[in-house]
Every structure is written in structure tokens, then in C-alpha cells.
Amino acid sequence: MTLYRQLFTWMLAIFFLLILAVTGIELSTTRNFLLTQQTAEVNNTINSMGLALAPYLEDDDKVATESVINALFDGGFYQEVRLKMLSDGSEIVRQYPVTVEGVPNWYIALDLFPVITEERTFTSGWLQLAEVKVVSHPGYAYREMWRATIQLGIWIGVLFIIAMLVIAIQLSRSLRPLKTITDRAQDIARNKFNSEPIPLPPTTELKTVVKAINQMSNQLEAYFEQQAKEADRLREHAYRDTVSGLGNRSFFVGQLKSWLAESAIGGLVMAKVDLITDTYQNQGFEQGDSLVSQFSKKLNTTISDADFTASRISKDEFVILAPNCSAEDLQVMGESLLSIVTDMQHDPMGISPPKVAIGLAVNSSENRDASQLLAQVDNALTQARNNPNHPISMIDQTANDSSMGKQQWKTLILDAIAHDWFKFKYQPASNSDQSVLHQEVFTAIERGEDYYGAGHFLGAVEQLELGESFDRYVVAHMIERLSDDPKLGPLAINLTQNSVTNASFIRWLTSVMQKHRDLAGRLFFEIPESVFVRYPDHVSLLTEQAHRFNFGFGVDNYGRNFQSLDYLNKFKPSYVKIDFAYTSNLDDEAQSHVLASICRTAHNLNITTIATRVETEAQLNKLSELFVNGFQGFIFEKKLENHG
Template sequence: MTLYRQLLLTMLLLFALLFVSAYSVQFSSTRSYLAQQQEFMVINTVTSLGLALTPYLENDDAVGAESVINALFDGGYYRKVELRLLASNKTITRENTAPPQRVPAWFTDLDLFEGGHHQAVLTSGWLQLGQLYVEGHTGHAYYQLWRGMSRLATWFAVSFVLVWALLVLALRHLLKPLHSIEEQAREIEQHHFGKTIPLPATRELRQVVSAINGMSGKLEAQFQEQAAEAERLRHRAFMDDTSGLGNRAWLMAQSQGWLGDGRGGAVVLVSARVLDWLYRDEGFEVRDQMIRVIGKNLRQLCRDHGEHVLARISATEYAMLVSESDPATLKQLGEAINRQIAELVKDPEDDREISVVGIALVQPGDEIGRLLTRADHALNRAHMNETGVVVEAHQQRERLGRLQWKQLLEEALEHDGFELSAQAVMGFQGERYHEEVFVSIRREGIAYGADNFLPVAEQFGLGERLDLHVVARALRMLEGRPELKLAVNLTRQSCHQDGFWRKLFQILERYESVRDRLLLELPESAFAVGWERLIAPLAGLKVEWGVDHFGRHFDLLVHLGQLRPKYVKLDQGYTSQVQQPDYNDAFLAAVCRAAHSMGALTIASRVETGEQVERLKSLHVDAYQGYVSPPGRLC
């Protein structure tokens, strides 16, 4: 029971005890007063009636005496008046046996009053004339007692309700700091820091609140230090200081997950030859400034083409992994790169070669070394032929065109033509956290994974429709299979559309009974631009969520405390090389510590061997997912 309820009940019980005590005292005193009043009234009645009857008894006038008794009986509250004439041995009796009126029967059954009675002998000198007996009726006493106690009980009840309401308001106001402390403690328990409680006026609570605020601030500072440490380690290992982009090691690490996922796309090599003659003519400061400007422009171009990896791999070369695989579109991208770099040069009439672009499409079974070699050959041809852009695509695998994929995807959305499979996320003690849903479309006996049609979905604005469809289908599946807990991936396009979140909330409301077993996975690329816009919709979600491909983009770790995900799925580039002898696990350990400080689980992805599982187990990773536990068909 809460302190608020304990205090409220205690005060109400004390008030009730006070009411019962006061009511008992008042009841007893009123009853005694009415009983004494009735006793005195009977005695006075006997005295006055005796004086009135004596003359009639002396004259032996029985009729007159009876008239006096009738007049008294009809005008008062008497149960019985009896006069026995001693001379004639005659008795005159009047009785009222009616029960008390306007009083509940159970109240009169309490026998609170005996009805005062008195008896006297009427004399004339030494002669005894008669014997008079008068007994009062209890009806009036019962009525007076019932009316007085009822009014008192009503006033006490009204006062009790009023005091109850006032106590509720007063205790809520007085205990508001304690409620804030409770919420802050719950936030700290969930590793959410930074909220400051206003200092209350109460001295004792003021000291407690001050201590809680100090502790929360220190914990937040500790998390920020851990996040900054992880970022420093990542920058040191994977970042090019001059351009602010990833370095060659970053590209090699990220390509592991990219090529392992089979997402296709292309490698774009950019040789900015302008940097060489800028260095010779104007010095390294001008060159470094141009390096940063080119990197900024390349980053913007990459964002316009969806999922990407961007790095500076040598003094004059940049490399990009993009999800685009259409040769014509890639050629346009290369031309846009050359055009933007040319616009940065102060003297556009300079006839020296400013930049060239070589592009190689990703082929099945490609490794990053082979892919970079093909892209480098394309780059050399572009330089020798002075064509500016060369797209090497002579070994391009047979694939559907964009419009064909669009039609196939629309048909699947219209007729629910998706196949769902799931892969478990496992803890190192054998526990199952949840299962991630994979979507595919079957065509001519071949199941095509989402990497084949997701670029088309984003290009033609079908990402929102696809996400809502898969979420609704997963929720329907959860209704029929209570043992499942499913995670559904969202596209980057959907995450930045306000209409998507409204529709998603409506779907979740319809499946309120099972939505607690649904998780949503957002790609880290969705937070790369405008992550602040996602705080409000994610905070309003009635389901848990996580970040996929965590670590692929820089600077998200420091914002983890504001986003508050349930888990982060580490990018495969950080976990695929854990078994190598020269692997430096400092950054991975720092990321895990920072995530744990905010209450987020860390999940390693694309784990393929038991040896990897054992190695990850020693690196503070909470769970793993990969083909060591292969996916299974859902429906």
C-alpha cells in the first residue's frame, strides 16, 4: 500500500474514531437527559393531578375525577394513568399502548427508555381517598432521541466526506515531492537520467530531492562520458580526421555486413585530382578545407540515394557503397559528383582534370577487395578515356527491372503475396528474447528477399504501405500464436512520415491485446538526419523498439539516452572480426557499456559459428542472432 493511502486511511480512521466517541457521548447524555425529563414530568404530573382530584374525591364525585383524568391523558404523553378509589374500591384507568410514531421499529426495540412512572396516595387530612399511578409514554423520548441523533449523524457524515476530500487534496499537494521522487527512482531504475525534480518547501523532502537530483545528474554525466569514450574510440579506429568521414578500415568493416546481407548495390570510387594541385599551388590548409567540403557534398548525395557507406580511403580518393544498382542511375550519380566538385573550384576554366568516378556493381559472392579492384579499373578507364564516369557492369547478374519490381511489389501488397520467416534472437544462456521477421516474395519458385525490392519500395514511395502491411500481418499472427514475440523492421522512408505514425498507432490500437509482443526495428540510417523528429512518435508508441545496424553512422551513441530504445543491434562490421588475433575490442566493449547504462540490450548480428558466440559472450554482449540459429518459415 502506498504512503498516500496509508496516511489517508490513518487520518480517516482517527476521524471516524473521534466521531464514534463524540457520538457515543452525545447519545448517552441525550438519552439520560430525556429519561430524567420523563421522570420529572411523571412526578410533577402525579403531584398536580393529585391536587386536582382531591376535591372530587372528597365529594365522592367519581365522574368529575374521571373527567379530570381524561383531560390530562388526552393532552400529554402518558402510557397509563390509573386511579383506584379506596372508598368504593373502583378503578379508573386510561392506557395508550400504541408504539412510538416516526421512529424505526428497530430503534424502539433497543429498549432505551423504561418510561418513567410514579405512584402516590391521595389523602384529605388523615383520610386516604385513593391511589394514583402515572406512567409516561416512551414515544416522545424515542422520537426526540432519534431526531437529534439522526441530525448529528448526518452532520458527521457530511463532515467526514468533506474532511476526506480536503485530506485527498492536502495529501496530494504535500506528497507531490514524494511522487516525483518515486517517478525519478523508476526512471533511474530504467536507466533514464537527466530529469530534475523541483525542490519542495518541506525541509526533509528538500534534502532528499536534492540528493536524488545530484545522483541522477552524476549518472547522466557518467553515461555521457561512456558514450563520448565510445565515440573517441570509434573515431580513432574508423574515422578520417580531415574529412570527417570514415576511413578505409571503416569501409572494410561495413562492407562485411553489406555484402553478407546480399543487398546488392554498387561501389563508387571518386578520385578528386583537384586535391593534388591544390596542395601544390595553395598548401595543405586549402587542400584540407576542400577535402571537408567535398566530403560534405558527397554525404548529401549519398543520403539522396538511401542506405549507404561513405569513406575517404586515400589522400585523393573517396569510396561509397550505395544501394543503387541501375547503371543509368549510377552514371547520373557519377556525373552529379563530378559536377558538384567542379563547382567548388574557384577557376572553372582550368583545363586540368578535376575528378573522375569509377563504379562497379556488386555481384553474387563478391568480396570487398575484388569489388574495389573492379571499381579501380573503371576509375582508371575514366581517367584514360577522359569520360569522367565509367560504370563497370559487364558481369551484372540477371535481375528484374525497377518497373517490374514495382509491379510485383504492388501485386504482393494487394493480394498479401508475402512469405514470412523468422530468426530468433538468443541469449547466451539459451533464452529466447524474440524473433525477427523476414519478408520475401516468391516468383517462379524463387523466394526473393527484401533486399531485392526495398530500394524499389523507397524509390516509388511504397515503404509506408509495405511497413503497415507487414506490421498488421505480424499482429494477426500474434493473435493466433501466443508463444511468439516478433520484431518487424521499418524502412527509413516510413520513419520520417507523420502520416505513417498516425496509421501505425491506429493499427496498434486495434490489436491492443497482443501489441505488447510486437517489437519494431528502426534502421540507424533513419536517425542520421533529423533524429529529433523521431523522439515524440517513439515516446508515444505502445510497443518496444530497437535500432538496427547500430554503429554504422557516427554520433548516434551520444543521443541514445534521449531515444531510449529497448535494444541496439550491433552492425556486423563490429562483430564479424571478433575471432581475428589483432581484433581490438575496446570500442565494442565501450558501446556495450554505454548501452547498458541506458538500459538497452546489445545484440550481435550475423553470428555464424559457435566460436563467435563464445567470443561475443566475453565482450559484454547480451544476445546474438545469425545463421548459427537459422531462420524458420512462419507462413
């Protein structure tokens, strides 16, 4: 029970007891008054009766005596009148029916008024004339008492309602600062510190508490900001080129391994910018660094896809990793880089050849060898130098295979949605105790004997802007399965960038979450980190609705983008899935420090950190020491199969 309810209940109870006591005293006073009044009336009636009957009793006139008795007691509140003539022992008896109109029987049964009986002897001098006995009837007293009870009940009810409203209003006003303190304490417990300071309340005691809460909130916020910045510094030191702001060679190698392990479909763009080399040699390091920074900024503008990553792997060499990218798209990207360098040469006459060589390598899913792919792009770079006026060359491994074009992929994906050719499988993410945190949904297209994994068509989904249709299909089917099977889940569905940045999809997903609130806790949505970084306004629309209906969401490729990790505190995801570049080489001490730092940042915000592709016990044990508390990979699939 809340403090407000406790105080409200006790204050009402005390007020009710006081009112009850006052009511009891008032009713007791009324009863005593009516009882005294009734006794006095009986005495007065007997006295009047003695005066009226005296002459008739002396004359022994029974007829006149009886007439006087009838006149005195007719219509009064008396049960019985008995007169005994002492001269001859005769009696005159009058009895009246006992009825009380307008008073409930249960109230009369309370026996509030005793029957008053008065006996007296009438005399004349020393001569006793008659004996009289009068038994009162309490009907009038009950009627007046019942009327007083009703009036008091009405007033008590009105006063109780007024008191209840006044107490509720005053308590709410008095405890409003306490409620604010409680809400802020709950925010702090959830590691939410970006609220405005609590205004100081008028109550002296609460002022001290509010000051302490505000100070603690500020200190914790500063601590987490400092920790996030420290993680950013470590990450940048290990994986970021300080001059260009792009990833360094270590970062590129990690991303390359991750891509080759996942799908290996796409390509590489490598540019060797001789203009930068000449600038370093002829104008010095300051001008060379300035040119590198300028080129890197323009390079980033050519990267439109959230999955593309650019790195600087040497003084004048840059590489772009482009998953799920076609040969035509790579060629367009190469032409863009050529234009950037041409513009930077400041040769309005266009006489000098471009001081750059660009090699393009398109990879197929069969080639998962990093050294072979790098050798191919180096060969393409060498071939590009043979054509100084247009130094771009491509080596396409998929040129002689049966890979499909964009329109063929579009037709296949739309047909798969229309004819339910999609197949789903689930990969569990578990903690170290093998308890399943959730199961990630993997999608594939199966048409006859042809099988296409997600790595084959997800790039086409993004490029062809089919993400909204595809994600609607997957979400609808998973909701149907969760509704049919209460034991299934929780499930995590990957959302495409195209969907998360689409207002129509956000509205649709909001209505779905509102309609299926019972599935909250059994359904998660996984969003790439690059979308959080590049499109924070779009993501906030979706995450606000997810928080509103208690649906969880996660961050995919956590740590891939060289941006501050402060977005974690803003969006409050349920979990983050660590980018494979941070877990690919756990024997590297520097990499382990960076991994521990970025995981600690999430861990201290009560966000679950999940590592993917965990294959061995050694990996599991090492990751457990680095603030990783969720694992996804072959080792847990095997354990769950053995356990089953």
C-alpha cells in the same frame, strides 16, 4: 498502497472516530435529557393529580375522580393509570395503546428508554385515601431522539464530506513535492536524466531530499554523457578518418563484408582525387587537409540513401558503398563526384582535365567475393584514366543477366501487395540462456517458381518510395497473425526510411497501435540508425506514440553512423542491433574495445544489445564478455531446432 492513500485513509478514519465519539456523547446527552424530562413529567403529573383529586377522594366521589383522571391523562404519553380507593378497595384503571409514529421499529428495538413506573399514596392528614400507579409511555422520547439522530447524521455526513475534500486537497498540496521526487526517481531508474531540476519545496525535510535527487540526476547525466563521448572517441579512433570525418579503411572493409553477406546487390563508387595529391605536394598538409574536408562535405551531400556509406581509404582515394543501387544511379553518383572535383579545381575556362578518376562497379547477388569486387572497381578506375576528359568508367556484372529495371520492380512489388505474394519467415533473437527475446520478420516475394528475397527488392522499395505501402502491408499482416495466434511473438518488423519520414504512415501506425493495445509487448518496430541521426524530428513523432501505447522499438545498424550516441538517451529504444562492422573481427583487440564501449553505453541505459550473424560458440562467448546480451544467427536457429 501509496503514501497518499495511507495518509488519507488514516486521517479519515481518525476523523471518523472523533466524529463518532462526539456523536455518541451528543446522543447520550440527548437521551439522558429526554429520560430526565420524562421522569420529571410523570412526577409532576402525579403531583398535579393528587391536588386535583384530593377533595373528591375525601368525599369518596368516584365519578368526579374518574372524570379528573380522564382529563389529566387523555392524549398524554402514558401506557397505564391505576387508582385504588382504599375506602372500599375499588379501582379505576385506564390503559392507552402503545404506538410511536414516525420512528422505525428497529430504532425502538434498541430499547433506549426504560418504562418509568411511579406509585404513590394520596392522604388527607393521617388518613390514606387512595393508591395510584402511573406507567409512562416513551413514545415522545423516541420521537425526539430519532429526530436528533437524523439531524446529527446529516450534519455528520456534511462535515465528513467537507473534511474529506479538505484533507484530500491539503494532502495533495503537501505531498506534491514528494510526488515530483517519486516521478524523478522513476525517471532515474529508467536512466532518464534530461528533465529540469526539481524546484525546492517549502518543507524543510524534503528540501534535503530534493537537493540530493537533483545532484544525483546531474551527476548520472554527466556520467552517461561522458561515457557516450568516450564511446564516440574510441569508435572514431578505430573507424573514422580524422581529416575527412568519413569512415576509414577498417570501417569500409567491415561494411563491405556486411553488405556482401546480406544481399551483395548494388555497387561501389571509387574516386581517386589527384587534385588532393597535388595540393598536399605543392601547398602542404594544412591546405591538403582543408581540401579533403571540403571534398568530404560535398561528397556527403551526394549520398541521399540512408544505407549508403562513404569512406576514405587512402590519402586521395574515396569509396562509396551503395547497397541496392542500380547502374543508372551509380552513373549519376559518379557524374556528381566529377562535378565536385571540377568545381574545386577553380578552372573557369574549363581547359584543364578533371584531376580525378572514378570507377564504378555494379555487383550481382551471385558475387560475394570482396577481393574480386575490389579488383573490378580498380579495373574500372584504371579504365577511367584512359579517358582524361571524362574520367568515369563502369564495370557492370549484371549487364548480361536478366535483372529487372525500376518499373519492373515497381510492378512486381505492387502486384505482390495486391495478390499476397509475400512470404514471411522469422529469425529469433535470443539471450545466452536461449530464451527468445523476439523474432525478426523477414519478407520475400514468391511468384510461381520465382523467389525474391528482401535483399533483391528492398532497395527498389526505397528508391521508388513504396515504403509506406509495403510497411502497411507487413504490419497489417503481422497484427492479424498475432491476433490469431496468442502464442506467436514477440515479432520485430523492419520499417523503411520512407515510412518513418512519412506523416501519413505515422498517423496510420498510431491509430493501429491505439486500436491494438493488447499487442503491446508482442510487436516491435525496427528503425535504421541513420534515420534517428538524419531525421530526429520525424522519428520522435513515431517513438513518442510507441512509448505512449507501450510498443517497443529498436535501432538497426547501431554504431554505423559517426554521430554521438546521445540519441539513445533521448529516444529510449528497447534494443539496438549492433552493426556487423563491429562484430566481424572479434580477434582484433581495438575492435573489441570499441564494441564493448558502444555496448556499455546502451547497456547502462537498460537497452538490450543484439549481435547478428552469430555462427559459432566462440563468437557467442566472446560477445557475451563485451556487454552483448542478445544474439541472432545460425547458432541459435540450430539450437532452437534441436530443442524443438
